[in-house]
Amino acid sequence: MTPDPRDLTIRPARPEEFARLAVIAREGDSAADASYLDFVSEHGTLLVAARDEVVAAFGGVIEFGGSAMVTDLFVDADARGSGIGGRLLETLLDGRPQRMTFSSQHAAALPAYRRAGMTPSWRLLYFAGTTPSPASKPAALPRGAAWRHDRPELIRYFASRGATIDADVVTMHGPDSAVDIVRLHSDTPVATFTAVLDALPPGSSVTCCTPEHSPVAAAARRLGFDIIDHDIFCASTDVALPDDLHCLHPGLG
Numbered sequence: 319m320t321p322d323p324r325d326l327t328i329r330p331a332r333p334e335e336f337a338r339l340a341v342i343a344r345e346g347d348s349a350a351d352a353s354y355l356d357f358v359s360e361h362g363t364l365l366v367a368a369r370d371e372v373v374a375a376f377g378g379v380i381e382f383g384g385s386a387m388v389t390d391l392f393v394d395a396d397a398r399g400s401g402i403g404g405r406l407l408e409t410l411l412d413g414r415p416q417r418m419t420f421s422s423q424h425a426a427a428l429p430a431y432r433r434a435g436m437t438p439s440w441r442l443l444y445f446a447g448t449t450p451s452p453a454s455k456p457a458a459l460p461r462g463a464a465w466r467h468d469r470p471e472l473i474r475y476f477a478s479r480g481a482t483i484d485a486d487v488v489t490m491h492g493p494d495s496a497v498d499i500v501r502l503h504s505d506t507p508v509a510t511f512t513a514v515l516d517a518l519p520p521g522s523s524v525t526c527c528t529p530e531h532s533p534v535a536a537a538a539r540r541l542g543f544d545i546i547d548h549d550i551f552c553a554s555t556d557v558a559l560p561d562d563l564h565c566l567h568p569g570l571g
Contacts, residue, residue, distance in 0.1 A: 326367040326402060328409050331359060331376060335366060339376045339392075346392045346424065348569075357475045357570070358389050367406050377406045379414070382571045383468075385557045386411055388419035389569045391430070398426070407434055418553035420568045428550065436552035441530045442568055447543030451520040467503040468560075472570055476500060486510050487565075495519060499526035502565035508537045511564070515541070526565045534564040 331339060336352045343350035355378075358364045362380030366373045375393040379386045388410065393403045403426065411417050411434055420442050421427045428438055463485035465473045473483060481500065482489045487510060488501040497518060504510040511534045515524065524543075528534045529551070549568050551559075559566075 326369050326374060326405075328365055328367050328406060331355070331364040331366045331373075333359075335373055338373050339366070342373070342376060342392045342394050343390065345395045346422070348390075348392065348422075350390060350392075353475075353479065354569070357471075361471050362389065363410060365406060365410060367402050375402045375406050377403075377410050379410050380570065382418065383560070385416040385418050385553070386414035387571055388417070388431075391419075391427075404430055404433065407431075416554055416557050418551070418557045420549035421552050422549055428552070431552040435554050437554070438550045438552045440551050441548040442527050442551060442566075443530050443535055443545050444525070444527050444547040444549075444568075445535070445538045445543040446523070446525045446546045447538060447541060449515045449518045449520055449522045449524060450541060469571070472501075472567075475570075487514055489514065495522040497522055497524050499524065499565045500567050501563075502526070502528075502534065503560070503563050505562050507562070507564040508533045511537055527568050528565050529559070532564045 333352070336355045339355060340350050355364060358378040358380060362378055364378040365376065367375040374397040377391040378389040380389055381387070388407070391403055391407055407430060417434065417436055419431060419436060421431050421438065431438070465483050465488070466485050473488065476488050476490070477483055479490065482491065486502065486504040487499065490498040490500055492498065495518070499514060502510060518524070526538070528538065
């Protein structure tokens with residue numbers, strides 16, 4: 319039976335519930351492991367909607383450039399369409415007029431964010447491709463240089479997950495030479511993006527998420543990268559991302 323939103327208690331998530339939250343996220347074609355949920359809980363707000371201690375939905379927000387960024391909003395498959403997500407979102411954003419998120423393409427997502435005062439605008443493109451053979455000597459990246467931009471807490475989170483941190487780029491290295499460019503913050507984005515690719519072995523698998531208006535998106539297309547998915551940036555009036563942020567994490571910014 320679909321739960322009545324009025325019967326639910328909205329409260330902070332507990333660590334022992336993180337496994338349940340991960341299941342609900344997977345039902346929404348996403349992922350939320352304990353490390354990720356710990357970060358949202360520590361540096362923002364992570365709430366659940368529960369009845370009799372059974373979690374039916376969860377959502378999170380973190381601070382991003384003076385705005386509240388919705389990191390997650392997921393409802394258990396059996397409870398969708400009941401209004402639980404809307405009530406949870408309203409609670410998460412209460413008292414936070416400056417707000418933003420990257421909406422999935424789920425049919426209920428955009429209407430919910432519109433009702434919360436966020437207007438959809440551009441797409442965040444998910445790219446996947448392989449590194450070409452460099453035409454010349456690879457450009458040198460400042461390997462091991464300290465990160466020189468904002469969000470130090472986010473950089474520490476990536477580092478705790480084994481990321482390589484450079485002055486302008488954060489990369490996650492997976493099995494079989496797979497690389498995810500999780501953050502690229504630069505005034506020379508194409509040169510920095512190209513330097514990352516040139517520093518990798520030819521044929522390495524590379525993924526990244528970049529705004530469709532970024533020069534990095536155009537460069538990835540020229541190099542034959544495929545668009546495998548996209549989210550939609552939604553925000554209240556006068557909320558925007560930094561102009562020099564070109565690759566980012568779709569959940570944490």
